[in-house]
Amino acid sequence: MSAALLHHIAQYTKLPAGEDQELLNFFRRINVNKKEMLLEEGQSCKTHYFVEKGCLRMFFLNSKGVEQTTQFAIENWWITDHMAFQLQKPASFYIQSVEASQLLALDFQVQEKLFLRFPQMESYFRQLYERAYAASQTRVKYLYDLSKEDHYRNFIEKYPGFAQRIPQYLLASFLGFTPEYLSEIRKKHRS
Amino acid sequence: MSAALLHHIAQYTKLPAGEDQELLNFFRRINVNKKEMLLEEGQSCKTHYFVEKGCLRMFFLNSKGVEQTTQFAIENWWITDHMAFQLQKPASFYIQSVEASQLLALDFQVQEKLFLRFPQMESYFRQLYERAYAASQTRVKYLYDLSKEDHYRNFIEKYPGFAQRIPQYLLASFLGFTPEYLSEIRKKHRS
DNA sequence: CGGATCGTTGATCAACTTCAACGGTCGTGG
DNA sequence: CCACGACCGTTGAAGTTGATCAACGATCCG
Numbered sequence: 504m505s506a507a508l509l510h511h512i513a514q515y516t517k518l519p520a521g522e523d524q525e526l527l528n529f530f531r532r533i534n535v536n537k538k539e540m541l542l543e544e545g546q547s548c549k550t551h552y553f554v555e556k557g558c559l560r561m562f563f564l565n566s567k568g569v570e571q572t573t574q575f576a577i578e579n580w581w582i583t584d585h586m587a588f589q590l591q592k593p594a595s596f597y598i599q600s601v602e603a604s605q606l607l608a609l610d611f612q613v614q615e616k617l618f619l620r621f622p623q624m625e626s627y628f629r630q631l632y633e634r635a636y637a638a639s640q641t642r643v644k645y646l647y648d649l650s651k652e653d654h655y656r657n658f659i660e661k662y663p664g665f666a667q668r669i670p671q672y673l674l675a676s677f678l679g680f681t682p683e684y685l686s687e688i689r690k691k692h693r694s
Numbered sequence: 695m696s697a698a699l700l701h702h703i704a705q706y707t708k709l710p711a712g713e714d715q716e717l718l719n720f721f722r723r724i725n726v727n728k729k730e731m732l733l734e735e736g737q738s739c740k741t742h743y744f745v746e747k748g749c750l751r752m753f754f755l756n757s758k759g760v761e762q763t764t765q766f767a768i769e770n771w772w773i774t775d776h777m778a779f780q781l782q783k784p785a786s787f788y789i790q791s792v793e794a795s796q797l798l799a800l801d802f803q804v805q806e807k808l809f810l811r812f813p814q815m816e817s818y819f820r821q822l823y824e825r826a827y828a829a830s831q832t833r834v835k836y837l838y839d840l841s842k843e844d845h846y847r848n849f850i851e852k853y854p855g856f857a858q859r860i861p862q863y864l865l866a867s868f869l870g871f872t873p874e875y876l877s878e879i880r881k882k883h884r885s
Numbered sequence: 886c887g888g889a890t891c892g893t894t895g896a897t898c899a900a901c902t903t904c905a906a907c908g909g910t911c912g913t914g915g
Numbered sequence: 916c917c918a919c920g921a922c923c924g925t926t927g928a929a930g931t932t933g934a935t936c937a938a939c940g941a942t943c944c945g
Binding site for chain 1 (some may be wrong): 754756757762764766775776777779780786787809813816817819820823824825826827828829830831832833834835837839840867870
């Protein structure tokens with residue numbers, strides 16, 4: 504049980520043997536159904552989520568009031584509104600389950616205690632954030648460089664199968680264009 | 695001397711007293727003139743740069759062969775191609791000085807020794823990357839939400855003065871549009 | 886079975902790019 | 916210290932990309 508997180512941590516750092524359960528005690532276990540809201544804009548963001556099973560998404564309401572998805576989190580991904588989490592300020596994003604999901608939750612106050620008790624976790628998160636930031640640099644590069652159509656092609660090539668896992672309007676929202684335009688691209692792509 | 699980095703670190707973590715010089719020995723001091731290249735696409739990216747004084751920029755060549763600036767680094771900022779740095783793979787970005795600059799350089803191999811000798815530096819970088827990633831989430835939000843014109847307005851409001859420090863074509867490149875269009879926006883903005 | 890939600894299609898429209906041309910200024914060599 | 920060339924910012928016309936709006940059919944779920 505709960506092997507997912509421990510296995511993930513083991514890829515980055517070596518934890519002391521026999522203390523798995525004590526480590527897991529720092530986390531809350533959460534189960535959610537489809538379309539449950541885990542965070543809403545304006546709320547305080549107390550929690551960092553690890554997805555054991557399922558899929559979450561992060562989005563915000565853009566200046567026209569339309570939901571704009573900025574991130575998905577599937578198995579073995581962490582997700583939160585980091586600006587709100589770190590500074591303990593009101594969130595500017597929503598987090599919602601796309602599918603029924605099993606999560607582990609790490610609360611802000613608990614995190615500091617976790618680092619004191621397991622210094623290896625500081626190293627784990629250092630490496631995790633470093634990678635997340637690196638991925639973000641790459642993503643910004645794509646956002647600058649790729650046309651909407653190339654963005655679509657790049658996505659389905661990089662994450663084959665995932666496009667089938669989510670409704671099409673969410674994919675359009677994530678890729679940054681309208682469902683109508685996605686429809687047009689797909690038509691062109693088929694023929 | 696070199697107070698800038700120590701002062702920056704002190705904002706995130708407490709270093710042991712009297713060991714400043716030993717800490718600084720892990721870094722190389724570098725001075726560059728205007729427009730010197732510190733990293734080029736395809737090279738291995740060995741170094742993480744801290745700007746004590748001056749300004750660097752990161753850019754890539756887009757699919758049309760045009761330089762696309764993705765990041766500036768001024769005083770007290772760190773900069774590197776993180777994907778290439780972490781994985782020690784060929785860089786996909788260029789790093790170039792915008793002004794004559796004083797830098798501190800932390801090399802990849804040295805970094806691991808630094809963490810062993812000064813565990814607080816692991817915490818410093820964990821917090822730094824966490825903030826960088828948070829800022830990146832906010833940036834992606836802007837990239838999705840703001841029109842090019844709003845992007846310009848938002849930038850000069852958030853970083854007053856910086857727009858005067860760099861040539862206009864670099865600002866246009868960073869904001870993701872053509873110098874011609876920036877010119878048009880500025881005209882509209884004046885009147 | 887019925888209503889709401891989702892994907893598709895086509896027409897019109899706005900934002901931004903591209904291209905070409907011109908004037909100003911900066912810095913470098915003579 | 917001057918003159919020349921290269922680079923930079925601006926302007927306007929024409930062209931693209933992708934958004935918006937409205938309408939329709941399909942499908943999912945209660």
